[in-house]
Amino acid sequence: MAVRLGIVGFGIMGERLLGAARTHAEVTPVAVWDPSPDAATRLASIAPGLPMLPSAEAVIAACDALYIASPPSSHIPHAEAAFAAGRAVFLEKPLASDLPDARRFVAAAEASGARAAVNFPMASSPAVAQLSAWRGEIGSPRTLSITADFANWPRAWQMGASSWLAKRADGGFTREVLSHFLFLTRRQLGALTLLDRDATFPDGDGAETAVRATLMAGDTPVALRGGVGTTTADEANEWRLSCEGGSIRLRDWSFAEKRDADGSFRPAPDALPNAEMRPMVLRGQLSKLAALTQGGRVDLATLREALEVQEIVEAILAG
Known part of the structure; x- marks a missing residue:
C-alpha cells in the first residue's frame, strides 16, 4: 500500500516534491496546507482534486508521512505535532530558527525513536x-x-x-x-x-x-x-x-x-543539468521516505546530521 503523504507549506519546495509524488508508485499525496490564498490557487491548477485542508493538524490526521516545507520557525511545532500523532516526518532545513530549540528537538526525537529525516537531496x-x-x-x-x-x-x-x-x-x-x-x-x-x-x-x-x-x-x-x-x-x-x-x-x-x-x-x-536531474533525485528521496515510514532503514539525512x-x-x- 502506498504511503499517504501530507504537505505543510506549498511554496516552491512543496510544489516540487508534490510533482515528484504525483507519479510515484510508493507515495500518494493526500492533502496540503498553506495559509496563503496564492498557494491554494496554485494547488488547484497543478493538482485538481487534491485538497487544501484548513490546518496543518488536518493534514497530519490525513497522512502517514508529513513533509514540512514551511518557514524554519514553524518546523519544530509541525514536526512535534506529527510525532505525537504517530506520523513519520520529512523536514526542510534548517531544523529551526533557534539553535538551542533545534538541539532540544533532535535529542527528544532521538530518545523517542521518532521516524524522521531531512531533505538534503544529495x-x-x-x-x-x-x-x-x-x-x-x-x-x-x-x-x-x-x-x-x-x-x-x-x-x-x-x-x-x-x-x-x-x-x-x-x-x-x-x-x-x-x-x-x-x-x-x-x-x-x-x-x-x-x-x-x-x-x-x-x-x-x-x-x-x-x-x-x-x-x-x-x-x-x-x-x-x-x-x-x-x-x-x-x-x-x-x-x-x-x-x-x-x-x-x-x-x-x-x-x-x-x-x-x-x-x-x-x-x-x-x-x-539540474533541472532534469532534480525530479529523479526527488523520486529517490520519496522512495526512501516510504521505506522510513514503514519502519525501514534508509540513508536519508538524519536529524543529527542536519543539526x-x-x-x-x-x-x-x-x-
Whole structure:
C-alpha cells in the first residue's frame, strides 16, 4: 500500500516534491496546507482534486508521512505535532530558527525513536553516487574547496519567499545553499570542525552578502566561500575534492566531473543539468521516505546530521 503523504507549506519546495509524488508508485499525496490564498490557487491548477485542508493538524490526521516545507520557525511545532500523532516526518532545513530549540528537538526525537529525516537531496543524487565511485580510484583526499556565487539573493525563483529568505534571522544563502554542500562534505569526509570564519551583512536586517570559512572535515582541510553579486549567472556552485591521485568535483548541483590528464574536467557520461536531474533525485528521496515510514532503514539525512550542519552554518554566520 502506498504511503499517504501530507504537505505543510506549498511554496516552491512543496510544489516540487508534490510533482515528484504525483507519479510515484510508493507515495500518494493526500492533502496540503498553506495559509496563503496564492498557494491554494496554485494547488488547484497543478493538482485538481487534491485538497487544501484548513490546518496543518488536518493534514497530519490525513497522512502517514508529513513533509514540512514551511518557514524554519514553524518546523519544530509541525514536526512535534506529527510525532505525537504517530506520523513519520520529512523536514526542510534548517531544523529551526533557534539553535538551542533545534538541539532540544533532535535529542527528544532521538530518545523517542521518532521516524524522521531531512531533505538534503544529495543523499539520493546520482551525481554524488558517481563522485563516491570515483573516490575509490583517486586515493586519499588532500583538500576540498566549496564555492557558491549568486547574481542576487534570493534567486529569481525564490522571490515568493523573500519575506524570510532575504532576512538575516532565517534566510540567506549559507543556510539555503551552502548547507547542502556541508552535508555532502560530512557524508564524504567526516565530522566538521570550524576553524575560522567571516561573514558580511548589509545594514539593517538583510541576509549575508559574503561568507568565508576554513574547516576540517575529518582530516581534510576545507576552504569555503560564497557571495552575492559575484556572478552574472543566477547562481554557480562547485564542490571540488583534490586527492593524491586526481581531482573530482560536483558543479552546479548535478554535474559530476573528473579531471583529465590535460587538467580539464570531464563530466560523467550520464551527467544531466539540474533541472532534469532534480525530479529523479526527488523520486529517490520519496522512495526512501516510504521505506522510513514503514519502519525501514534508509540513508536519508538524519536529524543529527542536519543539526551538525546547522551548528556549522550558524557559527559561520555568528556576529
